[in-house]
Amino acid sequence: MMHFLLLLSRQGKLRLQKWFTPVTEREKKKVIREMTLMVLACPPRSCNFLLWRDLKIVYKRYASLYFCCGLGDQDNELLTLEVLQRYVELLDQYFGNVCELDIIFNFEKAYFILDEFLVGGEILETSKTVVGIAMEEAETLQEVTHTHSHLSVTHLPKYLNMFLLFSQQTMEEYMSKPTY
Amino acid sequence: MPAPIRLRELIRTIRTARTQAEEREMIQKECAAIRSSFREEDNTYRCRNVAKLLYMHMLGYPAHFGQLECLKLIASQKFTDKRIGYLGAMLLLDERQDVHLLMTNCIKNDLNHSTQYVQGLALCTLGCMGSSEMCRDLAGEVEKLLKTSNSYLRKKAALCAVHVIRKVPELMEMFLPATKNLLSEKNHGVLHTSVVLLTEMCERSPDMLLHFRKLVPQLVRILKNLIMSGYSPEHDVSGISDPFLQVRILRLLRILGRSDDDSSEAMNDILAQVATNTETSKNVGNAILYETVLTIMDIKSESGLRVLAINILGRFLLNNDKNIRYVALTSLLKTVQTDHNAVQRHRSTIVDCLKDLDVSIKRRAMELSFALVNGNNIRGMMKELLYFLDSCDPEFKADCASGVFLAAEKYAPSKRWHIDTIMRVLTTAGSYVRDDSVPNLIQLITNSVEMHAYTVQRLYKALLDDISQQPLVQVSSWCIGEYGDLLVSGQCEEEEPIQVTEDEVLDVLEGLLVSNLSTPVTRGYSLTAIMKLSTRFSSVNRIKKVVSIYGSSIDVELQQRAVEYNALFKKYDHMRPALLERMPIMEKTASNGPTEIVQTNGETEPSVPDTKHPPLVTQPANQANDLLDLLGGNDVVPVIQTTLPTKPASAGGELLDLLGDLSLSGGPAPAPSVPVSQPPFLLDGLSSQPLFNDISAAIPPMTAYSKNGLKIEFTFERANPNPNIAVITIHATNTTEDDMTEFVFQAAVPKTFQLQLLSPSSNIVPALNHGSVTQVIRVLNPQKQQLRMRVKLTYTHKGSPVQDLAEVNNFPPQSWQ
Numbered sequence: 001m002m003h004f005l006l007l008l009s010r011q012g013k014l015r016l017q018k019w020f021t022p023v024t025e026r027e028k029k030k031v032i033r034e035m036t037l038m039v040l041a042c043p044p045r046s047c048n049f050l051l052w053r054d055l056k057i058v059y060k061r062y063a064s065l066y067f068c069c070g071l072g073d074q075d076n077e078l079l080t081l082e083v084l085q086r087y088v089e090l091l092d093q094y095f096g097n098v099c100e101l102d103i104i105f106n107f108e109k110a111y112f113i114l115d116e117f118l119v120g121g122e123i124l125e126t127s128k129t130v131v132g133i134a135m136e137e138a139e140t141l142q143e144v145t146h147t148h149s150h151l152s153v154t155h156l157p158k159y160l161n162m163f164l165l166f167s168q169q170t171m172e173e174y175m176s177k178p179t180y
Numbered sequence: 181m182p183a184p185i186r187l188r189e190l191i192r193t194i195r196t197a198r199t200q201a202e203e204r205e206m207i208q209k210e211c212a213a214i215r216s217s218f219r220e221e222d223n224t225y226r227c228r229n230v231a232k233l234l235y236m237h238m239l240g241y242p243a244h245f246g247q248l249e250c251l252k253l254i255a256s257q258k259f260t261d262k263r264i265g266y267l268g269a270m271l272l273l274d275e276r277q278d279v280h281l282l283m284t285n286c287i288k289n290d291l292n293h294s295t296q297y298v299q300g301l302a303l304c305t306l307g308c309m310g311s312s313e314m315c316r317d318l319a320g321e322v323e324k325l326l327k328t329s330n331s332y333l334r335k336k337a338a339l340c341a342v343h344v345i346r347k348v349p350e351l352m353e354m355f356l357p358a359t360k361n362l363l364s365e366k367n368h369g370v371l372h373t374s375v376v377l378l379t380e381m382c383e384r385s386p387d388m389l390l391h392f393r394k395l396v397p398q399l400v401r402i403l404k405n406l407i408m409s410g411y412s413p414e415h416d417v418s419g420i421s422d423p424f425l426q427v428r429i430l431r432l433l434r435i436l437g438r439s440d441d442d443s444s445e446a447m448n449d450i451l452a453q454v455a456t457n458t459e460t461s462k463n464v465g466n467a468i469l470y471e472t473v474l475t476i477m478d479i480k481s482e483s484g485l486r487v488l489a490i491n492i493l494g495r496f497l498l499n500n501d502k503n504i505r506y507v508a509l510t511s512l513l514k515t516v517q518t519d520h521n522a523v524q525r526h527r528s529t530i531v532d533c534l535k536d537l538d539v540s541i542k543r544r545a546m547e548l549s550f551a552l553v554n555g556n557n558i559r560g561m562m563k564e565l566l567y568f569l570d571s572c573d574p575e576f577k578a579d580c581a582s583g584v585f586l587a588a589e590k591y592a593p594s595k596r597w598h599i600d601t602i603m604r605v606l607t608t609a610g611s612y613v614r615d616d617s618v619p620n621l622i623q624l625i626t627n628s629v630e631m632h633a634y635t636v637q638r639l640y641k642a643l644l645d646d647i648s649q650q651p652l653v654q655v656s657s658w659c660i661g662e663y664g665d666l667l668v669s670g671q672c673e674e675e676e677p678i679q680v681t682e683d684e685v686l687d688v689l690e691g692l693l694v695s696n697l698s699t700p701v702t703r704g705y706s707l708t709a710i711m712k713l714s715t716r717f718s719s720v721n722r723i724k725k726v727v728s729i730y731g732s733s734i735d736v737e738l739q740q741r742a743v744e745y746n747a748l749f750k751k752y753d754h755m756r757p758a759l760l761e762r763m764p765i766m767e768k769t770a771s772n773g774p775t776e777i778v779q780t781n782g783e784t785e786p787s788v789p790d791t792k793h794p795p796l797v798t799q800p801a802n803q804a805n806d807l808l809d810l811l812g813g814n815d816v817v818p819v820i821q822t823t824l825p826t827k828p829a830s831a832g833g834e835l836l837d838l839l840g841d842l843s844l845s846g847g848p849a850p851a852p853s854v855p856v857s858q859p860p861f862l863l864d865g866l867s868s869q870p871l872f873n874d875i876s877a878a879i880p881p882m883t884a885y886s887k888n889g890l891k892i893e894f895t896f897e898r899a900n901p902n903p904n905i906a907v908i909t910i911h912a913t914n915t916t917e918d919d920m921t922e923f924v925f926q927a928a929v930p931k932t933f934q935l936q937l938l939s940p941s942s943n944i945v946p947a948l949n950h951g952s953v954t955q956v957i958r959v960l961n962p963q964k965q966q967l968r969m970r971v972k973l974t975y976t977h978k979g980s981p982v983q984d985l986a987e988v989n990n991f992p993p994q995s996w997q
Contacts, residue, residue, distance in 0.1 A: 014238055020308060022274045029240070047502040047540040078467035078507055079427050082417065105191055107238065108231060111267055119339040120307040120346075122376045125369040126424045127414045134332070138297045141259040 001121030020121035275311035307340035331367040338373035437479035444480040509544035577612035610649025634674040636663040661709025665716040889916035923975040934960040967996040
């Protein structure tokens, strides 16, 4: 099983943390610190697998974000690279050309998507379509508590475009999306 | 009260902060606002406030005051509230928090909610972080949902069940009925999570494993469909259909087929099919192949399949992708024990990986290389490994050095090669060598008797070059101290002997004493080496001077040594030669490493000891049996008569000569016998064992037997590392006019003791007290009971055999208390 999943920016800022085992706050901070040091220090073309304590660490860099997870002994490292790739594709499917700013300003959505994909450190759903539909339908249940019109954020699923463009969007465009 | 600011607004504001202090100020202000809003029990904006709190928590700020608010959100009827509430719970309310259990009721209600997305939230939260108590309370609900036909809920319930089983394994049984038709699902999500659930159950319970073995055909069928079916857009990844499910099924098959021939046979075909048909151009195909290889190696597969698997790994090793090479090395490491020969075929590729730039790959390649070293490839492999040691990063050097020493010890083709290898490691990675290697190396050197001159010469030359690497310096100074006479006499056979004078040698050793690079331990070694040379060199005055200077050294250890050595010169000069003489060959104890006799590949060493060994070994066994018969008692433990581990190095000599090395050199005091029983470094000990702590004087000697002219005296000391071991030296003397030949001494002790009898100095007790036979007995007495012993003596006197039994009961109390 996956023990944790962290998203770290290139400057070492935490963008998402998911823990699948009970860990104290103090220990979490320690792990984050160590992961940041280890992963950010790796040279660009090195192996994506590291050994740390008794876990296998798999990390992958997507534009300005490092996706870093800790695996148990029996887990398949190569497949975990595919898991990380799948998560990024799910984010891309939801946000449309996802970039780090999306995840900063919509962190709760990133968590919701993750929860439709992984539970308890294991893969819950292997189909991108099903995850996309679940997110859309759950969105419709969200009650609107503000005066802005409800802009639909979900796009048609993008199967074909695997290549992720990390574009910069303006602040105004972000501010116009629905919010809490 | 104005509405609290929106989440995005807050995020944007915080990101404009230019310094950490500015950010902290903003956060504090907002936290204060949020706190007061919580106090007002504001339902409308609670969701927004908690969301903001979660953002600030991610930045690293405390958010514990929001914990109860999360609970309130979960209890709310609004979906938006619940969503943020559960997210907050997962981030802030792990099972160590007191309020964690308060969630239980809410989760229970939500598990039965009419909206599946609410049920989903509850299942997800429970499945990610539910505590044991919560799992116990809610397992029933989860089990109900596991049987639903709603695939969205069923898959979540399955993973939730996995979590429940991990937390409370006893609850596994209750999920068994629900697993009945899990695999007949068409929905991939449910299939995948079901396989995970089955895997978890089989891993934890052998009964479950047996029960689920019958699912193998079904699993094989599902896997086959995945491979054979056409393109399915929903589950496709780079042309492969649902790789995640394929890998999970392979993993379950591995567990089911592990020690079962029938199951393994049932999966042979599909494994072969997957192994040969999977597209390997992308990572995803290789991920499946990797899992397949692991499965093939773990089950009882036929040999053809195993060869196929190893070949796949061999291909992986040549892949450009670093990750795949890494994974190959890891898998080969797992299989090297069971399929050693197959892995050997890829040895050259593996050794090439030592030169890879990537750290993870280098480490794996190093571990695997050491696993592949054997008697046939030792020379070639060692060359590569030493080259690696030269050029690798410091983090590898210690492990590599230890590995080289171990491999060299096991497979060294010749003594000279062994010494050369050790030298190479010491000179290239000397500072990274582990501390315990120094004594091991010294022992090794001592035991290669004919290489002493060569060794000391090479070490001396190395010292001239570089005195910064402490382990090298320590070993060198010890050797110079021990074999300095060989050095100056230019006796080296293996290479051109160098010309070096006594003064030059002393210069080098004194240089070590004063150098800033030397650690205190090293200084101790060199001082002792200088002292030992006083019996080997003629320039005693110079040595006396050096020793007396250090009598006032600030370093207490050096001072103590110098003072004692000084005393040796002044008051105990008559003992000095005996104390400082050549070290005997050291007995290899278990703590020092492998106790097997060093294997040689028969390159230069004659195998003399091998022929001499068998008779000596069988004899004691017979004699021990005899003793048992005679004594008949159950309370007697047979003696295990040890023979000296005869290193081939002491070649050519008779067995007696070997024992002669060990013999107590007739010195008056028991001190000379100490080298055998004490840890090897009497004079160099890293322990600050004072030289003249005459423990043996505390236990008076005793006469154990005296009859017909044969007298046997026991003298005692305690073995230092273990106070429960008493070391008894027997001295057998003969007052008659004829020698006693073929003298054999045997002893037996009660059951609570353990006894070890070392080899005697000889088996002739000379007449008229012209000499004695000595032998060392070690008695382990953990229960500190009174020592008793039965002895049996056999010898030939005046042409006729004599045999006698006796009981020794007059042991002084100090010997066993």
